[in-house]
Amino acid sequence: MTTTQNISTAAPGVTKPPRRFTFITRSTATLWANWKSRLGLIILACFILVAIFAPLLAPYGASQDGFERNADASAAHWFGTTAAGEDVLSQLIYGSQISVAVGFIAGLLSTIVAMVIGLSWGYIRGFGADVINFIVNLFLVIPGLPLMIVIAAYLQNGGLVMIVAVIVITGWAWGARVLRAQTQTLRSRDFVTAARFSGEPAWRIVFKEILPNMTSIIAGGFFGAATSAILAEAGLEFLGLGDSSIVSWGTILYWAQNSNALLTGQWILLFAPGLCIALLALSLTLINFGVDAISNPRLREGKSR
Amino acid sequence: MNPILEVKNLSVVYESSGFNALQAVDHVSFALEAGEFVGLVGESGSGKSTLGLAITRLQKSPARTNGGEIFFRGKDIRELDAETLRQQRQGGFAMVLQSGMNALNPVRTIRNHFIDIFRAHGHVGKSGWDARQIDLMEKVGLPKETLARFPGELSGGMRQRVSIALALSLEPQLMVFDEPTTALDVLVQQAIMDTIKSLQKSEGFTAVLVSHDLGVVLESTQRVLVMHEGRIVEDAPSRDILENPQDEYTRMLLSHYADPRAEVVELPGFPDRARRDTGAAARTSGATARDGRSSDSAIVVDHVSKVYPPPRRGEQAVTAVDDVSFTLEPGQSLALVGASGSGKSTIAKLITGIEKPTAGTVTFGQLDVAQLGRRQIRELHKNVQMIFQDPYSALNPLHTVEYTLTRPVVNFGGLRGPAARKRVLELLETVGLAPVEQFAAKLPHQLSGGQRQRVVIARALASNPQVLIADEPVSMLDVSLRAGVLALLEDLREQWGVSMLYITHDLLSARLVTDNIMVLNGGRVVERGNTAQVLQHPEDEYTIRLLDAVPNPARARGAAV
Incomplete structure (x- = not known):
């Protein structure tokens, strides 16, 4: 966008509307005004802070063992220790890093894939659209979890990258479908035809004219995708x-299950990571209520009277 | 006599968090006598619809009455609870909405819509349902077979009639019609207004007609309330409004009506076409004549037909355009008029290469429009530009005026950086949006409808086109803004030597800005010739019907005498 920059220097008297900035502040204000999404934002902020400051917050290392095995909760180990003699609280704190990171990275990637495919699918017509339609339908009809398991088993312990890849491969299709529908309604609007008359190439029409009008749907799709990724x-x-040597909430559950934690009375080993997963997913879902309010102003207004 | 409705000092405000409160209705007082037919007129944003919704208690958040009282038969309706309000809908007050035709449930038959109402209110015994339904359908001029149809099988006009019949089924004493014909075709509009008028007489309900069109209102109502910026500026019998308007605003509204059939047609700032001398540069708005470049290529439409495949299997194919030929000479202005479905917009699509003709050829200069590839279409759009009907959807709400105008300048003019910006500011000046730098930085929602349409025109001019295709460029605008936009188009045509195809159903504006006219009906040209001559001495029956449908306050006077 060199053009705009030149312009601002050429005419300093002109006030450019800070539209991107206002959009962000206005969106945040709307999110904050809605109590559900405010709650979601607070919970999410807690998890992110814990993930960032994990080394400071955790009393012990993530895989530091040598403590008493299968210990119950005590002052030294608030949530007890695992069968391998690791501190559960520390594992929980370090585990949040993986969940938050995978959630956001996989959510972001599958949103991007959905965006690129959905928008072009909605804009083009004819044979190309039919081909995309076939591929998307293929991904929609294959049940997600079995496909994930097959791909994960096939890729064999590739670690986090593999998990992200599996989630992205299985998770973009719905988003693409929604965005395609929205693109199709927007493409018949006059301003899109007008852009064609302005000599705009197709990619510019799709990404500069149509895309900015669906920001809130994309944001909603992102939070949804992040939830399912987590x-x-x-x-x-x-x-x-996955890679069972890394510490994440999923592996805590895996090892707890392996060591029959429930039978030995260490329910907290299953309960604590489960609750964390549920809370993190909940926080994103709550934020989505607020995102709905941005895309649909009717939800923003109070009751009629 | 006791007034049926009395409004005292009513104020309605729109409040939503983060925005400034907007006082849409500001201390309005008036009274309606039983059996009166009153018009409520104002331009967009005058608060007329808000007032209409308030007096029927249909307003929704964020609108809120913040003062005043509304007495319906002596009771303040602002204090009714939901259940009393629901019960009084029978024999009380009803409303027919602008989009009333979309208010029908697409998966239920018309009969079911009536039955829902009969069930909810129980004012008609089950044995009387059929008779009552048929009776109501007859009143609004629909055959009784319509009852078995689904809304999707009816035309817009028929659906609006159904929604009037539904409102009537509760025998309301007060009916508010909110722009009941605005979304309809010109010819249908007139028929629906006739139905409303005769119903009002035969049923004897009190009616309020909310409309932006003073012509329509004066033709049908006895008394007119003129609203401007939330206040009633004039309240007088229709005749007085017509013959002796007191308020400045009313006078301004009236001045924008004229009879397209008249010998001399003038609007404010718009002298009669025949009398206008060639020195039109006198009324320019600072437009810069382009450097000797005027259009040199004609658009030739030669025996063109367009047939669309049948909408459903087993139905007939739709012939949108049927063997139409015409030539748009360089610098000429040609009006293409007809009711909706007459094929006039399809012709625009054929000329701009958006659609391909089924038969015949469209040529622009040496280019055969139907044979163009993607790159050549771009070349065509450099010379043939389009002005859209709806300025509210023709501008991307997220882009500034500057961005919108920069794109064609960059794409077609090859200018970059400061040069492109200079051109954008020039364009804004040409269309009369000054101070240009302030307008360049604005987003569409910060502009009025007329200003938006000027931006749309500026964008069309950015590529320095030879031909402008204007598809109903003023039909979405307020009456007071129309003359300005039309004058701008006229100036541009004269100064820049652009040829213009002016597509419209509005014969008055066609008379003002075009030399020649073509009347289309069902895809065929039924009449063509010099605009002034055709409109003064129409020969085809369809042209005459179109002319009769033009709302004209003066004709109302003739009828009243």
Whole structure:
């Protein structure tokens, strides 16, 4: 956008509207005004802070063992220790790093894939659209979890990169479908036709004219994708399909299950990571209520009277 | 006599968090006598619809009455609770909405819509349902077979009639019609207004007609309330408004009506076409004549037909355009008029290469429009530009005026950086949006409808086109803004030597800005010739019907005498 920069220097008297900035502040204000999404934002902020400051917060190292095995909760180990003699609280704190990171990275990547495919699919017509339609439908009809398990088993302990890849491969199709529908309604609007008359190439029409009008749907899609990514990541780890040597909430569950924690009375080993996963997913879902309010101003207004 | 509705000092405000409160209705007082037919007129944003919704208690958040009282038969309706309000809908007050035709449930038959109402209110015994339904359908001029149809099978006009019948089924004493015909075709509009008028007489309900069109209102109502910026500026019998308007604003509204059939047609700032001398540069708005470049290529439409495949299997194919030929000479202005479905917009699509003709050829200079590839279409758009009907959807809400105008300048003019910006500011000046730098930085929602349409025109001019295709460029604008936009188009055409195809159903504006006219009906040209001559001495029956449908306050006077 060199053009705009030149312009601002050429005419300093002109006030450019700070539109990107206002959009962000206005969105945040709307999110904050809605109590559900405010709660979600607070919970999410807690998890992110814990993930960032994990080394400071955790009393011990993530895989530091040598403590008493299968110990119950005590002053030294608030949540007890695992069968391998590791501190559960420390594992929980370090585990948040994986969940938050995988959630956001996988969510972001699958949103991007959904965006690129959904928008072009909605804009083009004819044979190309039919081909994309076939591929997307293929991904939609294959049940997600079995496909994930097959891919994960096939890729064999590739670690986090593999898990992210599996989640992205199985998670973009719905988003693409939603964005395609929205693109199709927007493409018949006059301003899109007008852009064609302005000599704009197709990619510019799709990404500069249509895309900015769907920001809130994309944001909603992102939070949805991040939620399912967090759940999928925990699920795969729990099934032992991930790298069981890293510390995440999923692997805590996996090892707790392996050591029959519930039978030995250490319910906290299953309960604590489960609750964390649920809370993190909940926080994103709550934020999505607020995102809905941005895309649909009717939800922003109070009751009629 | 006791007034049926009395409004005292009513104020309605729109409040939503993060925005300034907007006082849409500001201390309005008036009274309606039983059996009166009153018009409520104002331009967009005058608060007329808000007032209409308030007096029927249909307003929704964020609108809120913040003062005043509304007495319906002596009771303040602002204090009714939901259940009393629901019960009084029978024999009380009803409303027919602008989009009333979209208010029908697409998966239920018309009969079911009536039955829902009968069930909810129980004012008609089950044995009387059929008779009552048929009776109501007859009143609004629909055959009784319509009852078995689904809303999707009916035309817009028929659906609006159904929604009037539904409102009537509760025998309301007060009916508010909010722009009941605005979304409809010109010819249908007139028929619906006739139905409303005769119903009002035969049923004897009190009616309020909310409309932006003073012509329509004066033709049908006895008394008119003129609203401007939330206040009622004039309240007088229709005749007085017409013959002796007191308020400045009313006078301004009235001045924008004229009879397209008249010998001399003038609007404010718009002298009659025949009398206008060639020195039109006198009324320019600072437009810069382009350097000797005027259009040199004609658009030739030669025996063109466009047939769309049948909408459903087993139905007939739709012939949108049927063997139409015409030539748009360089510098000429040609009006293409007709009701909706007459094929006039399809012709625009054929000329701009968006659609391909089924038969015949469209040529622009040496280019055969139907044979163009993607790159050549771009070349065509450099010379043939389009002005859209709806300025509210023709501008991307997220881009500034500057961005919108920069794109064609960059794409077609090859200018970059400061040169492109200079050109953008020139364009803004040409369309009369000054101070240019302030307008360049604005987003569409900060502009009025007229200003937006000027931006749309500026964008069309950015590529220095030879031909402008204007598809109903003023039909979405307020009456007071229309003349300005039309004058701008006229100036541009004269100074820049652009040829213009002016597509419209509005014969008055066609008379003002075009030399020649073509009347289309069902895809065929039924009449063509010099605009002034055709409109003064129409020969085809369809042209005459179109002319009769033009709302004209003066004709109302003739009828009243």
